[in-house]
Amino acid sequence: MLKGIPSVISPQLLQALAQIGHGDELVIADGNFPCHSVGANSIVVRADGHGVPQLLDAILSLIPLDSYVECPVALMQVVEGDSCGTPQIWQTYEELLAKHEPQHHDIEHMERFAFYERAKNAFLIIATGEQAVYANILLKKGVVK
Numbered sequence: 001m002l003k004g005i006p007s008v009i010s011p012q013l014l015q016a017l018a019q020i021g022h023g024d025e026l027v028i029a030d031g032n033f034p035c036h037s038v039g040a041n042s043i044v045v046r047a048d049g050h051g052v053p054q055l056l057d058a059i060l061s062l063i064p065l066d067s068y069v070e071c072p073v074a075l076m077q078v079v080e081g082d083s084c085g086t087p088q089i090w091q092t093y094e095e096l097l098a099k100h101e102p103q104h105h106d107i108e109h110m111e112r113f114a115f116y117e118r119a120k121n122a123f124l125i126i127a128t129g130e131q132a133v134y135a136n137i138l139l140k141k142g143v144v145k
Contacts, residue, residue, distance in 0.1 A: 006058035013045045016124045017062055022143050024123040028052050028059070030135035031128065038116055039125035052130040052137060053092045060100035064142035071108035073097060074138040076115040089132040 005014060020026060029035050030052060035044050047055060065072035075093070078084060097105035110118065119125065119138065 006061060008047070008050050008054050008058045009062070010045070010047065013047065013126065016043045016045055017059065019043075020063065020123050020141050022141060023066060025118070025121065025138055025140050026059075026124040026126065027119045027122045027136060027138050028055050028126045029119075029128060030130040030132060032133070033125075033127070033136050034116075035125050035127040038119050039122065041120065042122050043124045044127060045124065046127045048127065048129040050128050050130075052128050052132070052135045053089065053096060055126060055128060056093060056137060057096050057100075059139070060096060063139075064144060065097075065101045065105060066140040066142040067104050068142070069140055071106045072101075072140040072142065073105055074108045074110050074115065074118065076112055076134055076136050077109045078134055079112055084133055087132060087134040089130075089135050093137060 009017070027033070027039075075090065078086070094107075097107075115136065115138070119136075122138065
């Protein structure tokens with residue numbers, strides 16, 4: 001156990017976060033996301049007992065977002081015709097992003113299959129047990145200063 005590392009960050013996840021470089025992307029995926037098929041060329045770390053907000057908070061305490069791009073965060077848009085409305089979990093994400101990155105956390109909303117395509121190039125995909133729908137979030141890592 002290490003001091004200052006959030007308890008939801010497993011040794012495998014800590015190693016992957018240490019390897020991620022500026023401009024690399026990571027996905028914190030909900031329980032419905034096809035992590036292993038989309039992440040065939042990515043590091044996939046399982047975090048089944050945790051929700052996305054828990055992990056997002058912990059990860060943002062360790063890595064910065066990329067300040068050289070307009071939108072360092074991406075969410076999967078709700079599919080047209082889906083009756084779920086705007087996912088409530090997005091408000092939680094906004095609060096966590098504002099807490100850790102108050103100056104730069106603009107969010108891009110991507111069509112479902114475009115999100116999957118972008119996720120195929122992610123350095124890291126974290127498979128969570130999150131049950132909220134449309135809870136996938138993609139982060140672009142910035143420079144540690």
